[in-house]
Structures are given as structure tokens and as C-alpha cells.
Amino acid sequence: MKGHRETDFTYQAVYRYLTNLINELGADARVRLPSLRQLAERLNVSISTIQYAYSLLEKEGRVYSIAKSGYYALPMVSVSTLGDGDDLLETLYVNARRPGMLVLSGDEPASLQPLDSPLLLLERELLRQYPRASQHPLQPWGEQELRTALAARYTSSPSRCWSADDVYIGADLRGVLEILIAVLALKGNTVLVESPCEWTVLRLLQAADIRVIELPLLAEGEIDIEQLERLLANETVCLMVVSSVLSMPRGRLKSAADRRALARLLEQYGTWVLENDSHTELVFEPGALPFREWLDPDRLIVYSTFETTIGAEAPYGYVLSRQLTLMLQRHFLLRAFRLSPIRQKAIARLYNNGRIDQHLLVLRRLLRESAASATQLLRERVGNCLEWEEPEGGATIWVRSSRQVDLRRVFQRLLARRIVIAPGELFSTQGRYDQHFRLAHALDGVGGREAVFCALAEALRLEQS
Template sequence: MKAGRESGFAYQAVYRYLIRLIADSAEAGNVRLPSLRQLADRLNVSISTIQYAYSLLEKEGLVYSVAKSGYYARAIAGLTPQAVGNDLLEALYVNARRPGMRLLSAEDPVSVQSLDSPLLLLERELLRQYPRKPPLLDQPCGELELRAVLAARYTTSPRQCWHAEDVYIGADLRGVLEVLVAVLQLRHATILVESPCDWVILRLLQAAEVRVIELPLQACGGLEPQRLEALLNTENVRLILLSSGLSMPRGTQVPAENRNTIASMLAEHGTWVLENDCYGDLVEALDGERLRDRLDPDRLLIFSTFEKTVGIEAPYGFVLSRQWKSEMLRHFLMRSFRLSPIRQKAIARLYANGRIDQHLSVLRRLLKERRTPMIHLLRERLGDALQVVEPQGGATIWVRALRPVDMRDVFQRLLRQQVLIAPGELFSLQGLHRRHLRLNLLDHGETGLAGAITMLGDALRLASLE
């Protein structure tokens, strides 16, 4: 009965309520928080909504659970902005964990709607069908049922086909990417990466001592063919990392003509391609074929994660590869990823019965419904300060300052107001995109979208120039 009285984003209101409770108890140490049922009755929402809000806080390290006791707030040492040297990414992560911080920097597509509840319900049903028994066969690369479903999903023709043995599932995306770095022997090797690029990927490559050459996306969203041709002719390129569907954080597609030109060039040079498909399902309307459909599948690897489309209860990452089978198997065995076979089966069933495709259709619509008024307000209020890159999907908006403002100054000004942004230089290892910002689709309760954009505008206008 309560579900009918909840808004579409009830868990976000619960999350904000709990953040205030945690902040109020910050000086008292580890304080026990209200139970699921107590909060459900108090806030007039479902227990599953409370559970989801608690799980987000637990993932962020703000609360912890004790079996048969409940949830406790972790003691927080101080609520003032924390200085962490000159590392912008470290500053972002540290301050993102502070209670009461507004995260304009976040990137979480399923925050508007996830499949966590249906996934957990299906998992409970499967537990009744598959009583807990020792597995008959060890499956170090993931549950065979899920691997087969993914292989079928990525197969588009007799040539562009995949099989279960080509799919490898790991505990999370980072773990899978670390396996790829090892298998492909990328240490000290040269790879080309479209830019801007996800900072998690960039920092992982940097830590692995990979030589990264960034290829800036043009205003149209595509790569410059002449520059790519020159690099392929002069550099010993091990592989190129490109996006499938959406190029994030821009949220744009590579135009079909440019994509075809790039695919032909890579085929001519025999270049290995690593395709990032984490956001491929979030594109509103695909313009032509995906990049992978025009590439040689024997020189292609694809990686993705369920977390961006299903939710935090499905954190697994996966990779598809026809080659490197013995090395992939060896490294997955060495990693010994501990994955729930029942949860993997549940994810497979959600794909097989069409539930995920239905969910994606709704998710894309909801994201667009939140993007449209935000883009309108940005252009109306900050049209003299920012240029919006029109997104074609995803949960963020990429903007460019019209003046050469110091985005680190903007970052610090907003941080003092407990607002966190993601400056564009985070998405480059070579100092690109210094005049850019990535903004999430804002939902700020009482303050509202207009208030958040006003604060951003004030910070942009007051910031010093580079």
C-alpha cells in the first residue's frame, strides 16, 4: 500500500534524511540508526526503499551494519572541507564522503530507477529452486547461464558472433580492467584513448604505467581521421580504446560517417580495439551500426558492467574476447573472484525474460525527462557563462565555460558551500578540458535545481581567470 504513496525518487529523500541524521550524530561517535521498519513507518515509504538508501550509505562508508543489531553511523572527523594536497581526484573522493555534501559531480544513471528490487526478488525465488549445495563445477569466469545470455546479446550476425566461452565475468569493472591490462601486457605499451575519458580508466592505466595518447573528440563528437592516421603510422600502438554508442562524459555519439571512416582505418592497420560499452544501452537513438559491428571480432575486446543499467546490487564487470583464452582463464583463476552464482542466474533471467530491455526503455525516458529542464535552465540562466554540449543519452551533462576561468577556483568556491563538481581536467591525463565541467542530473529537494544552478553561476562569475 505504501508503494503507491511514494514518489519516483523516494529513496533519494530517505537518503537525504539519513545524511542529516548522520551529520547530527557526527560528534557522538558510532550511533545506532533507526531500523528499517522504524524508518519505513516514520517516513511512510516501503522497507525496500529504506534498505536501498542504507545500502548507498554503506557503499559510501557512512554507515555500517551489525548482524541482528542494525545500522550504525560511522564517526566523522569534522565537517569542514578537507584539504588533500593538489590531487583534484583525491579531493573529490574525500569530500564526496562528507555528510550533507551536494554531489553535482556524481554519475549514477540508475539513481532515477534501478532493477535492484526485482533482482533481489528473483534471487530469492531462485534460492528456493536451487538449495545451497557445493557447486558441481568451478566457474572462475562467471556463471555459464549469464555468460551465454551475454554472448547472445552481443551477437548480431554469423560473423559478429560470440559464445559463452568468449565471456568473462569479474567482481567489478575495475577488477576486470586490471585483468585486461595484465593479459594484454600493457605496461609501458602505447595505447590511444578518446578524450575526455572516464577517470577510473585513466587512473588505472596510469597506475599500470601504460603510455596513454589522448585523442580529443571534435565538436561534432567524432575523432579527427588525419591525426589518428598519423599516430597509427608513427607510433607503436598496442590498441585503441573507444566508446560504443555514447562517448562519456560528453554523452554524445560519434557520427555514423566518422565512425565508418575510423573503423575502415583501424581495419587497414590491423589495430586491436578495446570497446567501452558501459553506457551503450543508454543512448536514446543509435545512429547506424555500433562501432564493433564494423570491426574484425578477432581483433576486438569489449568490456562493460551491469551497475550502470541494473543497479548497485549487480556490480559485476565483464569482458568479451575471442582471443587470449588461456591467459584470460589463468588470470581469472588467479583473481579468484567470489561471485554469487544465484545472483548471476537472476541477472541472466532478467535479460532472458525481457525485463532489462523494458527497464532500459523506461530509464532512457526518465533520464531525458530530467535532462531537458536542466539544459533549458542552464541555457536560460547561464547562457552567458556556459556552453552546453547537447547529450544524446546518459545521466550527465558536459558543459564548457565561455571564459577561461580557473575551474579549480570554481571547485574550491563551491566546496566551501558544500557543493561538489567534477572539473573537466579529471577526464584527462594530459591537462585537457580545463574549461569543462561534468554535471549530473540534479535533484536537490528543498534547494531545487534553480538554486544549485545559481550557485554554480555565481562561482563561475567570481572565479579567477587562468
Template sequence: MNLRGERQADFAYQAVYRYMINLINEVSREAPVKLPSLRQLATRLNVSISTIQYAYSLLEKEGRVYSVAKSGYFAWPVAATMPIMAGTDLLERLYTAARRPAMVVLSNDEPALLGSLDGALLALERQLVRRYPHHLQPSQPCGVWELRAALAARYTASPTHCWQADEVYIGADLQGVLEILVDALDLKGTVVVVESPCDYLVLRLLQAAGVRVIEWPWRADGRPDLTTLEHLLRHEPVHLVLLSSVVSMPSGNAMTDPERLHVARLLDQHGCWLLENDTFGDLSFAPPGSPLRSLVNPERLIVFSSFEKVLGPEAPFGYLLARQMSNELQRQFLLRSFRLSAIRQRAIARLYE
């Protein structure tokens, strides 16, 4: 089957999406069924692996499929009620239930799902296709320069806390970017302090990589326990501290400016790296104070985030900013060989501008 000649007005991922919907509708109604791998579908449909991956990400957002590490994608049975896997971990059950079709979870952290920007992105892409013909687009494994420059400008706060486009790296999704970061920092066997509760995706990734995770809980009054953090940094061989930039999700807690400054001083005193999670940085109702990244040593700072929380599933790319380890990060991105849509990246850059 060749999708390149089908409905030229559509993008390739839309044709793949329709094909996958038809395929899923044919599966058993009693048990989940394993779907073809990315490579198998790319060969079968004569499209790129990134196109297949993007279609799968849309289906996963809609709750039609789910992924299992090292096993691939599976389709949920086409039934009115989805099995909730009684007896499994509570967080796994909650995550599974939240991915059901048409499910909107109270206090969900994905408001972008309620207001899609797909139309705006497609309109920009149609304009850009005429300006950037496909055959003239060189391969850029770390992301197109326009989007990297837009992100560098967005995160620049002062002459000392500034970023260049070469210090921004864009990957297919947030999980892929974080996996690269774990390898680049060589975190296996190290000690990492994370705020609690921590993003479940990040926590599972660190635990799977053999990282010793120490959780730093907030106090009952919603304030950070700085005494406990200081004790951990003093008595444990902490290599890296993972904190939110502005608001800690899902608890919704936020540090005051003096508390952030105290944390920045502790990190500098003990020579620890700060890994800042800026996934929810744009979702604050009140004007945020100075983020942690503006207070710590920029030479020991890494920021990661994604476009998905703000722009929705049409922009699944993840990204990170780092001044150090440029050679290792470039090597890791080259090894991953992310095949990202250059036109969609440029459209996102236009939205940011």
C-alpha cells in the first residue's frame, strides 16, 4: 500500500491515522491486540518512521492504543468499557482510565486537549511548504534552526542567563529526549533528588535507568521543606536535583522567590546539577516569579519541556536546553536519528514568535 498518492491535500500522517483506525476497528473485542511496529508500518505504507510515530501518538492520546516498553503498541478492544486491570498499581490504573476515548479527567494537566491548535498549525504549514520545498530541506537531527532560535530567545533572561540556538535540542517526544539525557549524564547508579509528587513519566524513566531516586516531599502547609533538602545534599552523594520551574504538578504548589533563592544557593554550595522541568511553566494563572533557572549556575543547569501541554498532541516534540555536554548530546541525537517534520517545527516557531 502506498499512501503518497492518496488524497494529496492531506498530510501523510492523516492518511496513516485513517489506516490505523480501520486496522484497530478490525481487532478482537475481547482482548488487547499487538499492532505492527513502527518500522513494519513504515515499510508497508511507504512513509517515514516519524510519520508512523506521530500517528501512533495521536491514537495514544485518544485512548485507542497504548504502548508497552520494549514490546510495542497494543490496541484496546473495541468495546464500551475498557478493562481497568484490577490488582495492578493504582497509578497505572488511573493512567489507563484517563486515556479512554472522550475521557476528560478533573484537574487533568492537559488543557490543550480541549482546544486544539491543529487548524492554526496546518494553515502555517501550507504557507511554509511553498517557501521550503521538501527536497531542499536538509536533515537536522537536533531540530530546525528557526525553532531552536525561538526557544533560545524565549528562555534568555539576562546577559548571564542567556541561550544560543546551538544549546537547544529537539526530539520526537519528551520521553525520547529524557532517555538521551539519562545516557548523556550517565545517571545509572547515581543519586537524584526529585520533588514529591514527581511526574510519573520522569519517575518511571529514572527508576528504569537504575537511578537511586530520593523523594523530597512538600510540607503539609504547601511549603518546601528546605531543612530536609539541605540535609539530603549534605549527607547523600546527590548528583542532580529535579525540580519544577514554577509550579509543582500535580500538587499545584509553588515556591516563593526567597525559597527559590535559598534552593539555588544550596545547589551552588554543594555543586549539584539542576534539572528543571518546565513542562508546566506556561500554565500558571498568576504571573510567575523568577524561575529557578534564572537563579542557579547556568553551567550546571539543564532545562527540559515539551510543546504538548500548550499546543496539544499536534506538537508532540520534546526539547532540552544545556550549555555543557554539547558533543555528547549531539552524538546521542545523531544516534537516535529522529526524523521530525521540519515544516511543523517551523510552524511552531512562527506561533512562538
């Protein structure tokens, strides 16, 4: 690293290295870590950079120091008993948050190439331009500059245009979806969802006492139009949740003909559409028209999050609607999200100066390469145990056991190896996909990924035998 001038963010690479090192040490004993000088020589960085990374880990409770002795890794506190109940999602959440776990259950595409450095640099510049004393009060629906940037990005024609007043920004995607459920008064009504469906959406609908009808996608990721027409003719469906271009968690593109036919049918029955736009910009081969381009904008609500493209520093969720203005304004006021205006301005600048589009070019390439590498390793290490669909976007692979197994037992076996996967039954309210699971392919280091896939193959073979 010393071959180049060290930047303010060199410590992040050192921090990640130390985190991986600590995770590999296990949880049973306090282990002495390499000295500042040893690590500085090993990683070819300054001692002060190592010191700063260690200080961050010390604040997080991952390490502690002893005078004249050095730094030691703290043993990991076991909280597995919190996740031993019957609630599979609770077990997953608890274990995914334990230190030292390799989390393959998540969907974090931006982790391969987060935009945190440019975002935080912009934020520091804006703090100098907008001292706190001169800042306007918090805007209840989000910062005007960011809402204007999003409205411009979603506008595609004079008839399919959006204004800043149609955009609402919340603290996270879950909070935004909860507001939508309240605004649409969905309690007791029937909602159609594509299946498999993200568990966040399913759990929120269930918690609101909404009747959910799952519409399983066909082998190519398309909707059975005839089955949907029968449902619409026989049921009073007030809303359908539809992915825009990429059906997740399967990671498959939906054909233009399928989306056009679906739009015509939903318009015929006057069904409102809630479009999930979270992964549209993560398609490996961009260019497909979003589903909303075939819909009446006045019967459409779009939701998404910045986190999938920018990273964890931008967790905000947002929604676009042209017809629910008063209700959305009221509920956002009542919810009283407190979002950093400077962070929102910084995100807006990333859109306005084209930095987001440059970033997406790199992120899509990295995701494609990661998916290709992961599927190749699957073929080599686990091929006779699993079947999978080649992803066409996103950061996950939808996998199926080639023989009947108890995937809950596989899940538990992997937890014992500190590996977390997402069992497929989480993506259905009706017990579907008990032979499937979602696997994150965006991992650091091919060597580590190979060991994980070997552990996965061993757990599956033990259950298949």
C-alpha cells in the first residue's frame, strides 16, 4: 500500500483484514493479535493506520488492549439460544447478527463496491457550505433536492413524468412500506404477490392482517397470465405487488411481452400496482424497460431503496405516487422520520453529477463476475447436490436441492459452522420452496468462498444420505 500515497480510507482495508482475521480465530479463547509493527510490515502501511483500525475494533468491543502486551481478540458471546425457537426468520436474524458469522442469507449488492467514500466526502463539503445555524428545518417528506433528483430520474416522457411532490423519503424501506399499507387501507383486503416474494414484504402484509394470494412464477420467471386472469375474475384484488424488471429472489429477467400482457390485464380490472424497483439498476445487461412504462401512472406506486446501489450509508427507502398526495403527506408527518438533510443532499449530488451512473457501470460488472465465479464454484464443489438458475442481475443465487432433504436441518448444520443461508420457505406464506434457499454470491475472497461451498456440500450430503 505504501507504493501509493495512503488515503484517508486505507484504514478501511486494514479494518476489514483484521475483522476477517478475528473471525477466523473462533470464539472459544482470547487470542493475541499481531503487533502494530508486525501488521504494518505485513500489510505495507503505516503504524498509525494499524493503530486507528485497532482503535475502531476496540470501540466496537471486538478487541481489547493490555499495556506492554498488545491487542487481544475478545471471545464471541454466544446468543444462539435466542434463535432456537420455531420462528425460522427470527433464528436467521439472530444468527446473522452474531459476530464471526459468514452471512450468505442477505441481499447486499452494494457491499462489493459501496459508494460510502464519495458520499462522505460530499457530505463533508456540504457541511462547510451549509453550517448548521443556516440549515432549514427537517422536511417531513425528504430533502427537496433529493426528491427533485429522483423525480427527474423516474421521468421518461411528458405523460410519464414525476415531480418532487410525488416523491416521499423515509428512514428505511420497512418504514416506507408500513406507511403504504396504512395509506392504502389494506387491512382485511386481498393483495396479490409474485412468488417467491421477499420476506420483508410478506411479513409486513401478514402483520397488517391482509389476505395474501401468492402467484408462483413459471420456470422462466414469468407470470401465468391465464391463472392471474382467473384470480382477478374471481377475487376482489385491491393491489398487486410486482417486481419491475428483475424477479427477486430468483434474479431472472422478465420478458417485455410478459410485462406488457400483465399490464393490460391489471388495467382491465382496475387493479392498483405496487412496483418493487429495488433491483432494476442491478441487471447485468441493462436496457429493459421498467414495468411502470406499460402502466397508467395514476394507478401505480413505486418503492425502492438507495441501499442496494449506494450501500449501508444510504439506508433510506422512498416511494413515488401521483394520486395519494394528501394521505402520504399526513402519514409521513405522523411518522416524523428524522433524516440527515446533509446526507440527503449528498445523495442528490451523486445523482445530479452522474457519479451514480459511473458507479453502477462498475457495480454491475463486479456483480456479473462474482455471479460467474460463484456458479463455477458451485458446479465444481456442490454440483451433484444442487440445481440453480443462472442469475441475470443482483447479488444472490436461487438454489434448489437436487434431492429431497430437510433444509431446516441443513440450515442448522451450517449455523454450527458459523454460516447463515436463507431457506426458501421464508419467501412464501404457504410453505412453498422448502427445497430452495437463497445464497449470496457477493463474498470477499474466492478462497473463503470455496471453503464455504465445501461446507455447504458436506451439510447437504449428510442430509441426503
